[in-house]
Amino acid sequence: xxxxxxxxxxxxxxALIFGMIGAGCSDDAFIADFDDNDRGALLxxxxxxxxxxxxxxxxxxxxGVRSAVDLKRxxxxxxxxxxxxxxxxxxxxxxxxxxxxxxxxxxxxGTIVKKDGAPSIEGSxxxxxxxxxxxATDGYMAVMPDYLGLGxxxxxxxxxxxxxxxxxxxxxxxxxxxxxxxxxxxxxxxVFLLGYSEGGYATAAAQQLIEREHADEFRLAGSAxxxxxxxxxxxxxxxxxxxxxxxxPHFLPYTLxxxxxxxxxxxxxxxxxxxxYDNILPPLFDGTHxxxxxxxxxxxxxxxxxxxxxxxxxxxxxxxPWRDRLVENDLLGWSPTTRTRIYHCVNDDLIPVxxxxxxxxxxxxxxVPESVVDLSTGDFGSHGACAPVFIxxxxxxxxxxxxxxxxxxxxxxxxxxxxxxxxxxxxx
Numbered sequence: 001x002x003x004x005x006x007x008x009x010x011x012x013x014x015a016l017i018f019g020m021i022g023a024g025c026s027d028d029a030f031i032a033d034f035d036d037n038d039r040g041a042l043l044x045x046x047x048x049x050x051x052x053x054x055x056x057x058x059x060x061x062x063x064g065v066r067s068a069v070d071l072k073r074x075x076x077x078x079x080x081x082x083x084x085x086x087x088x089x090x091x092x093x094x095x096x097x098x099x100x101x102x103x104x105x106x107x108x109x110g111t112i113v114k115k116d117g118a119p120s121i122e123g124s125x126x127x128x129x130x131x132x133x134x135x136a137t138d139g140y141m142a143v144m145p146d147y148l149g150l151g152x153x154x155x156x157x158x159x160x161x162x163x164x165x166x167x168x169x170x171x172x173x174x175x176x177x178x179x180x181x182x183x184x185x186x187x188x189x190x191v192f193l194l195g196y197s198e199g200g201y202a203t204a205a206a207q208q209l210i211e212r213e214h215a216d217e218f219r220l221a222g223s224a225x226x227x228x229x230x231x232x233x234x235x236x237x238x239x240x241x242x243x244x245x246x247x248x249p250h251f252l253p254y255t256l257x258x259x260x261x262x263x264x265x266x267x268x269x270x271x272x273x274x275x276x277y278d279n280i281l282p283p284l285f286d287g288t289h290x291x292x293x294x295x296x297x298x299x300x301x302x303x304x305x306x307x308x309x310x311x312x313x314x315x316x317x318x319x320x321p322w323r324d325r326l327v328e329n330d331l332l333g334w335s336p337t338t339r340t341r342i343y344h345c346v347n348d349d350l351i352p353v354x355x356x357x358x359x360x361x362x363x364x365x366x367x368v369p370e371s372v373v374d375l376s377t378g379d380f381g382s383h384g385a386c387a388p389v390f391i392x393x394x395x396x397x398x399x400x401x402x403x404x405x406x407x408x409x410x411x412x413x414x415x416x417x418x419x420x421x422x423x424x425x426x427x428x
């Protein structure tokens with residue numbers, strides 16, 4: 001790619017991010033003029049690395065390897081959880097030797113707490129970034145939004161907040177299209193979505209947003225939400241209100257702190273968290289700690305961190321803003337129109353399969369047939385163990401929609417289970 005630097009109207013943050021100030025114009029960076037505030041505007045690009053065909057083959061994934069992959073970090077214009085203009089980053093995986101008939105796909109990553117654990121920062125060192133590589137080497141252009149509050153985006157990530165996850169994905173798709181247009185990549189008009197864990201939730205949120213507000217802009221041809229917490233106010237609350245131990249206890253305070261940041265529900269955290277967690281939790285979510293590091297400071301039973309008065313108010317039958325906000329972010333009670341396959345393991349230890357079952361029941365009650373939305377389950381082990389199986393099955397499903405035919409000689413589920421690849425660790 002030819003380097004292009006536009007010094008007129010350069011945004012100071014963008015310049016600092018890409019090391020441009022005082023260093024001249026890097027030959028692998030592009031910073032755009034900042035007089036365009038349109039959502040999805042492509043603000044900056046930087047090459048992260050080239051993943052060679054030989055390296056992709058070394059991963060021994062059951063995919064067609066047709067091209068090396070150029071990983072780019074992009075910064076794009078989007079809106080924050082309050083609808084104000086902001087910037088976010090994403091990883092873009094571009095096939096090096098395929099420029100015609102390329103298909104755009106967005107993969108949504110799972111839960112991350114540490115800002116620099118985002119795909120656009122870690123590149124191929126991020127295990128989930130290999131999903132984007134697997135698509136790109138096979139003739140797709142894959143975008144992986146970091147989401148608000150992760151990567152180069154300021155503030156706390158609005159964890160499992162459907163509106164801002166949806167807009168982050170939609171605007172990343174727009175930025176990817178802008179990139180393709182300026183680089184002469186011929187994108188076909190179909191778009192696909194898939195994601196795992198929080199990424200499954202983000203996939204469903206983006207699908208809902210596209211179908212409701214942007215159907216004329218995006219020809220969404222398939223969506224594969226995997227291991228998603230569809231039922232926040234039901235299945236997930238039941239899980240966190242139990243006395244059982246939980247492998248990732250940071251999920252509960254992550255949700256509560258994010259919702260408080262978005263909705264301004266409580267000024268005094270001692271009314272939410274029991275001592276000492278009201279004091280120790282906010283610094284742990286400053287973006288410099290992994291989920292595992294946070295878990296080391298928490299009891300195995302998530303509900304043990306909650307203030308008794310918070311639990312009593314939550315359980316009462318009277319209206320309670322915290323519970324109401326969870327209900328608002330349930331991804332139930334709508335009627336998908338895009339061909340959708342929901343994936344969920346029956347023994348998922350982080351996000352119970354009841355989430356997917358509740359979603360399917362909700363869609364059926366609204367008359368959505370199995371030919372539009374179906375559920376694929378399996379007993380492949382834990383949340384993390386299921387990820388490589390379902391992600392590859394999701395890619396195969398998308399490949400078949402793209403080609404218009406069922407491929408033959410696909411690997412068996414048992415063969416997929418033996419892969420030495422774990423894209424979704426329990427705590428990052």
